Amino acid sequence: MTATQVGTWPISFTDVESARTRIGRYLAPSPLRSYPLLDAATGLQLLVKHENQQPTGSFKVRNGLSFMTALDADARRRGVVAASTGNHGQGIAYGAALLGVSATICVPRGNNPEKNAAIRGWGAAIVEEGRDYDESVLTMQRIARDEGRVVAHSTNDPRIIAGAGTMTLEIVEQAGEPAVDAIVLAVGGGSQAVGALTVARALAPDLEIYGVQAEGAAAQYDSWQARERRTTARADTFAEGVATRSTYDLTFAALLEGLAGFVTLTDAEIAEGVRLILSTTHNLVEGAGAMGVMGAMKLRDRLAGRRVAVAFCGGNLDTTVLRRILNGEL
Amino acid sequence: MTATQVGTWPISFTDVESARTRIGRYLAPSPLRSYPLLDAATGLQLLVKHENQQPTGSFKVRNGLSFMTALDADARRRGVVAASTGNHGQGIAYGAALLGVSATICVPRGNNPEKNAAIRGWGAAIVEEGRDYDESVLTMQRIARDEGRVVAHSTNDPRIIAGAGTMTLEIVEQAGEPAVDAIVLAVGGGSQAVGALTVARALAPDLEIYGVQAEGAAAQYDSWQARERRTTARADTFAEGVATRSTYDLTFAALLEGLAGFVTLTDAEIAEGVRLILSTTHNLVEGAGAMGVMGAMKLRDRLAGRRVAVAFCGGNLDTTVLRRILNGEL
Numbered sequence: 001m002t003a004t005q006v007g008t009w010p011i012s013f014t015d016v017e018s019a020r021t022r023i024g025r026y027l028a029p030s031p032l033r034s035y036p037l038l039d040a041a042t043g044l045q046l047l048v049k050h051e052n053q054q055p056t057g058s059f060k061v062r063n064g065l066s067f068m069t070a071l072d073a074d075a076r077r078r079g080v081v082a083a084s085t086g087n088h089g090q091g092i093a094y095g096a097a098l099l100g101v102s103a104t105i106c107v108p109r110g111n112n113p114e115k116n117a118a119i120r121g122w123g124a125a126i127v128e129e130g131r132d133y134d135e136s137v138l139t140m141q142r143i144a145r146d147e148g149r150v151v152a153h154s155t156n157d158p159r160i161i162a163g164a165g166t167m168t169l170e171i172v173e174q175a176g177e178p179a180v181d182a183i184v185l186a187v188g189g190g191s192q193a194v195g196a197l198t199v200a201r202a203l204a205p206d207l208e209i210y211g212v213q214a215e216g217a218a219a220q221y222d223s224w225q226a227r228e229r230r231t232t233a234r235a236d237t238f239a240e241g242v243a244t245r246s247t248y249d250l251t252f253a254a255l256l257e258g259l260a261g262f263v264t265l266t267d268a269e270i271a272e273g274v275r276l277i278l279s280t281t282h283n284l285v286e287g288a289g290a291m292g293v294m295g296a297m298k299l300r301d302r303l304a305g306r307r308v309a310v311a312f313c314g315g316n317l318d319t320t321v322l323r324r325i326l327n328g329e330l
Numbered sequence: 331m332t333a334t335q336v337g338t339w340p341i342s343f344t345d346v347e348s349a350r351t352r353i354g355r356y357l358a359p360s361p362l363r364s365y366p367l368l369d370a371a372t373g374l375q376l377l378v379k380h381e382n383q384q385p386t387g388s389f390k391v392r393n394g395l396s397f398m399t400a401l402d403a404d405a406r407r408r409g410v411v412a413a414s415t416g417n418h419g420q421g422i423a424y425g426a427a428l429l430g431v432s433a434t435i436c437v438p439r440g441n442n443p444e445k446n447a448a449i450r451g452w453g454a455a456i457v458e459e460g461r462d463y464d465e466s467v468l469t470m471q472r473i474a475r476d477e478g479r480v481v482a483h484s485t486n487d488p489r490i491i492a493g494a495g496t497m498t499l500e501i502v503e504q505a506g507e508p509a510v511d512a513i514v515l516a517v518g519g520g521s522q523a524v525g526a527l528t529v530a531r532a533l534a535p536d537l538e539i540y541g542v543q544a545e546g547a548a549a550q551y552d553s554w555q556a557r558e559r560r561t562t563a564r565a566d567t568f569a570e571g572v573a574t575r576s577t578y579d580l581t582f583a584a585l586l587e588g589l590a591g592f593v594t595l596t597d598a599e600i601a602e603g604v605r606l607i608l609s610t611t612h613n614l615v616e617g618a619g620a621m622g623v624m625g626a627m628k629l630r631d632r633l634a635g636r637r638v639a640v641a642f643c644g645g646n647l648d649t650t651v652l653r654r655i656l657n658g659e660l
Contacts, residue, residue: 028361275649315612
């Protein structure tokens with residue numbers, strides 16, 4: 001490993017191990033399972049990581065708890081503020097409630113109402129402002145300045161990325177032998193993918209990590225292909241968990257260096273994934289939660305015959321969107 | 331306790347403990363969680379037992395594994411046969427696959443097709459015959475005679491009831507202090523309720539167990555009210571997990587003696603429960619899986635202010651039925 005590579009890497013494997021120790025008091029490992037019907041439908045051998053079964057319904061509870069448990073007493077007293085389309089906000093709100101810390105979550109206008117309700121349910125305040133996630137970040141920064149709150153960025157924070165990395169640490173251990181060959185992950189900010197790459201570098205250098213984005217919100221995909229950072233004017237996808245318009249300081253270089261491949265999916269393909277997962281496993285996943293399976297299908301030529309893990313990374317699908325998906329309107 | 335009472339009780343607490351030891355190698359405890367939004371919507375303090383997150387999507391995996399792991403070598407060689415509307419069949423098929431035993435599952439004609447597919451997915455053979463569960467039992471008995479298979483009855487077997495009891499053992503332990511005051515359970519054959527009563531008698535004599543049936547399949551409810559065994563001509567409910575038309579030899583006397591109360595729900599109420607659970611917790615439950623929450627609401631006068639556990643006992647809702655529920659057609 002060269003000094004340059006070390007320089008581009010935002011966290012160490014030790015950071016992931018430390019995060020696991022901190023959050024282990026609050027979270028049991030999520031199941032890793034296989035489903036014969038899903039394998040038959042996809043033509044793949046899939047190991048499913050059940051982040052949809054987490055207490056807040058997504059892997060972001062790892063990030064939130066990793067962040068909150070790393071705060072010192074002064075930071076806990078000041079309280080935190082985050083920007084989110086919902087799952088990061090729930091993770092932070094859940095962690096804040098467990099640790100008795102005040103939390104404010106900034107969401108875009110028109111955000112998934114059931115995610116907003118859940119954030120409030122965990123006791124956090126909601127500020128609904130801006131047209132998308134990237135604009136909510138500006139709201140978060142203003143509130144941090146005005147109120148002295150600690151920023152819990154959903155991506156640009158080593159504690160967040162290390163929390164996300166604990167998922168892959170569990171996958172590698174639970175898969176046992178034969179080792180898992182590849183993991184296909186939805187990419188929003190990139191915490192999960194960079195966490196996975198960090199674990200792979202330390203424990204399983206042959207393990208390939210693939211990224212998946214929505215065609216309508218493909219800033220990271222475009223940037224990865226172009227090998228330079230790009231932004232997009234809009235993020236058009238019903239999968240709000242990955243509706244980002246830019247790359248991120250702490251994850252882009254690592255994604256560029258580490259990902260074995262990157263694909264995109266249309267909203268129609270993502271919706272098809274939600275239906276497929278429902279009928280073959282009876283797990284409810286949100287848009288981002290279906291992207292591992294559908295991304296793996298798109299990569300079938302490279303992944304056939306290999307042992308592939310995917311994450312049902314979130315299950316917080318709004319009922320209205322679910323109805324549209326089942327009625328074939330998405 | 332009188333000799334008469336001992337005579338009516340089908341299993342001992344030791345049977346439940348033994349079942350837990352046998353199945354513990356294959357199943358981790360399922361989560362017990364609370365949801366602020368669900369509590370706000372119901373006006374209750376609910377602890378949710380997540381049997382919908384089991385590997386086969388229902389608590390019946392406990393029963394199936396308890397049964398299969400208790401078989402001796404000769405019985406394993408002969409193979410098993412079961413009658414089921416799907417979840418018991420999946421539990422038996424899953425356990426049979428893990429232990430390398432041949433399994434045949436008898437389901438009624440027109441049974442939930444996704445449950446049938448899942449049973450086949452775990453490697454069991456399906457025989458689709460008879461108009462409902464009780465007629466599938468006749469098919470099971472014929473196949474047992476003809477093929478020498480061991481009968482895995484979904485209710486009338488101490489190993490099955492003991493397996494179901496492991497759920498309540500986990501609830502009591504996970505709830506900790508203050509102790510859980512009541513558990514509200516959907517009743518099909520009654521294995522879950524009698525398992526719960528067995529655990530309560532041993533560990534928590536003040537813990538009340540309530541039963542819930544569908545109004546269109548209320549044989550056990552009618553019998554409990556009349557204090558004598560009755561059958562019904564039909565079982566009309568979309569909640570096929572509780573679509574039974576009779577009482578059962580091994581559970582009726584215990585239900586009669588032990589249940590603190592019994593209520594029924596219309597299909598419209600059950601469907602409302604599925605929608606409520608989706609929007610407040612983003613967990614997919616099948617009809618029977620919504621009956622604990624909706625039954626508890628019906629018992630609100632007795633349960634308000636107390637610590638109440640309910641089971642999301644199954645999540646294997648057919649996609650077609652889910653669509654009808656979301657479209658308000660159920």
